[in-house]
Amino acid sequence: EAFIVAMIDHVPELALRAFYLITVVGNRETLITLGVVVTAALLVLRRRGLALGWALAMLGNGALNPTLKHVFERARPIHPTHWLTEDGFSFPSGHSSGAVIAMGMLAYLAxxxxxxxxxxxxxxxxxxxxxxxxxxRVFLRVHFPSDVLAGFASGTAWLTISIASIELARWAKRRRRAPQVSGVELTR
Incomplete structure (x- = not known):
C-alpha cells in the first residue's frame, strides 16, 4: 500500500495510459482469444499434441488463478486509477500468471x-x-506488488508443469515407437 500511495503523484497520466495498453494483453478476453487462435493454428498444422498441451496450460491457469484468489480473498489497493477499476480479489494477479503462461507457452512453441x-x-x-x-498492474494501482510476484510464481509453476507434461508425453510417445529387438530398445 505504501508503495502505491508513494507512486500516485509520480506517475504521469500519459504513462498510466501506456500501461493500460500493455495490461490489455493480459486481459481475460485477450488470453481467451489467443488461446483459441493458437489452438486452431496448431490443429491446422496437425500438431495435436502441442494443441492439447497449449489448451490445457491455458485452461489450467484459468482454473488455478480464481481458485487461489478465493483461498486468499485479499482486497485490492484502495487507490485505483480513476478511469480503471477492477472487481474481485487481488492475490495473486491473474494478469501476471496469465501472461507468464501465455507468453511462456508461445516461447516454448517457438x-x-x-x-x-x-x-x-x-x-x-x-x-x-x-x-x-x-x-x-502495479502502476495502474489495481494490484499490490506482492500480488504480481505471486502471479509470476503461480504462473511459472504451472508453466513448468505444463511444459514438463508435454515433454514427458513426447518422450513416452518416442519410447512406444522405438523398435525393440529381443527386449532391447534400439536408438535411431
Whole structure:
C-alpha cells in the first residue's frame, strides 16, 4: 500500500495510459482469444499434441488463478486509477500468471516449431512482455506488488508443469515407437 500511495503523484497520466495498453494483453478476453487462435493454428498444422498441451496450460491457469484468489480473498489497493477499476480479489494477479503462461507457452512453441535462431529472442520477448504486463498492474494501482510476484510464481509453476507434461508425453510417445529387438530398445 505504501508503495502505491508513494507512486500516485509520480506517475504521469500519459504513462498510466501506456500501461493500460500493455495490461490489455493480459486481459481475460485477450488470453481467451489467443488461446483459441493458437489452438486452431496448431490443429491446422496437425500438431495435436502441442494443441492439447497449449489448451490445457491455458485452461489450467484459468482454473488455478480464481481458485487461489478465493483461498486468499485479499482486497485490492484502495487507490485505483480513476478511469480503471477492477472487481474481485487481488492475490495473486491473474494478469501476471496469465501472461507468464501465455507468453511462456508461445516461447516454448517457438522453440519447438521455429529455427534455432528464434529460440533466445522468443524467450526474451516472452519474459519482457510478461514482466511488463505484471508491472502495469502495479502502476495502474489495481494490484499490490506482492500480488504480481505471486502471479509470476503461480504462473511459472504451472508453466513448468505444463511444459514438463508435454515433454514427458513426447518422450513416452518416442519410447512406444522405438523398435525393440529381443527386449532391447534400439536408438535411431
Amino acid at each position: 522453440v519447438r516449431l521455429l529455427p534455432r535462431r528464434w529460440h533466445v529472442p522468443a524467450w526474451i520477448a516472452a519474459a519482457g512482455l510478461a514482466f511488463s504486463i505484471g508491472a502495469s
